[in-house]
Amino acid sequence: MFGIVRPCTHRLGERFKAEWMAHLCGLCLALRSDHGQFARIVTNYDGLLVSVLTDAQSGPASGSRRTAGPCPLRGMRTASVANGEGARLAAAVSLVLASAKVRDHVADRDGLLARAPIAMAARRVARGWDRAGARTGASLGFDTAVLVDAVDRQEGIETLAGPGTSVLVVTEPTETATAAAFAHTAQLAGRPGNAPALAEAGRYFGRLAHLLDAVEDQGADEAAGAWNPLTATGTSLAEARRLCDDALHGIKLALREVEFADAGLAHRLLVHELRTSVDRAFGTGSCGHTAMNAAGQGFGPPPQGYGPGAGAPGAGSPYAGGHPYGNGNPYAPGGPGTAPPMGPGGPGGHGWGGGSGGGGGLPPRKPRRGLLAGCAVAIGLFCTCQLCCTEHDGPWSREKKQPWCDNCDCGNCDCSGCNCCGEGGCCDGCDCGCDC
Secondary structure, X not given: OOOOOOOOHHHHHHHHHHHHHHHHHHHHHHHHHHHOXXXXXXXXXXOHHHHHHHHHHHOOOOOOEEEEEEEHHHOOEEEEXXXXXXXXXXXXXXHHHHHHHHHHHHHHOOHHHXXXXXXXXXXXXXXXXXHHHHHHHHHOOOOXXXXXXXXXXXXXXHHHOOOOOOHHHHHHHHHHHHHHHHHHHHHXXXXXXXXXXXXXXXXXXHHHHHHHXXXXXXXXXXXXXXXXXXXXXXXXXXXXXXXXXXXXXHHHHHHHOOOOOOOHHHHHHHHHHHHHHHHHHHOOOOOOOOEEOOOOOEEEOOOOOOOOOOXXXXXXXOXXXXXXXXXXXXOOOOOOOOOOOOOOOOOOOOOOOOOOOXXXXXXXXXXXXXXXXXXXXXXXXXHOOHHHHOOEEOOOOOOEEOOOOOOOOOOOOOHHHHOOOOOOOOOOOOOOOOOO
């Protein structure tokens, strides 16, 4: 699994998490249907953006979803998954992307690929993926030759690049490939007028993908003596960050020119989550929705229920200055009143706060399992991949546990409080006038 857009499911919220998983599973199953079980290993986070953009333009349509059977990666649950041309185009693009990645590792002689027999086998697999992607692309009216050509040109460009060469010369093949893939979603969705704007968004996305990969790998590449575009061209991290920020702005402007039926998930991934990916690569942030004061200083992730919306801290919060409670959190020290309210949730209330009043309190906890029963459940969770791939009940405690492989990048903060793109959030119903 690879890609630069790796959203934290806590930030996505239930609606967008379900949609994102539908596209991820749809891509995986499209790979299996068209290219066999082995092809599923190229499922990646960036490829599903093609499926997301297609659906965002076409809107709900008959046959765009189907129910998939139980899968260990979903905790052996069925699910509604994306189905149709968008998922198949995403599969074709993913195969070619994976082929490019394999060739890159072979060229760099990474790990076992430094051995000639293994490198030869890897090249054969990559060529097979190129042909498979071309077949699927052709059935959808998309010529994957532009992607393969970009992969073939990349090695030559890298060979000629040196100190003083613009790093954008090196990123150009990736930009060209992603621009073509993004633009073709307009044809599949029946909105050809969107193609130029989507091509522009794709170009900037390709630039970001290449630059962020270079930033994240630079230390390891230098230690291994491998080629890195930033090191080879003498591009500083400050300049790379400037180019990334410029690309983020370009994507945001390009998406405003696209006519969407439902832009929710596409906006969330390509505007907000992509910015978080940049912050993560440069080590400048852990949560993509950190409020800023007038001096440009961060407030950090807001507590649940008090998340600031667009603009000044507290804007959009039910406890902002215009609310009857007054300015700020009524429960905070120095807030209105001298003590927290005694209603539901307060120290003496009857809700989740757990006071002594009757009729409320926390829901009853499930009894712990015994040693042998817990061991049996743990074995079952392990064998079905639920321990590492999906939220599950603890084998003995029966408390909710996060998967071992959870890619949450928000540390210990509760990102449900900064769901600016969810229903009722500060971005709801606008064209991203907010700057979260």
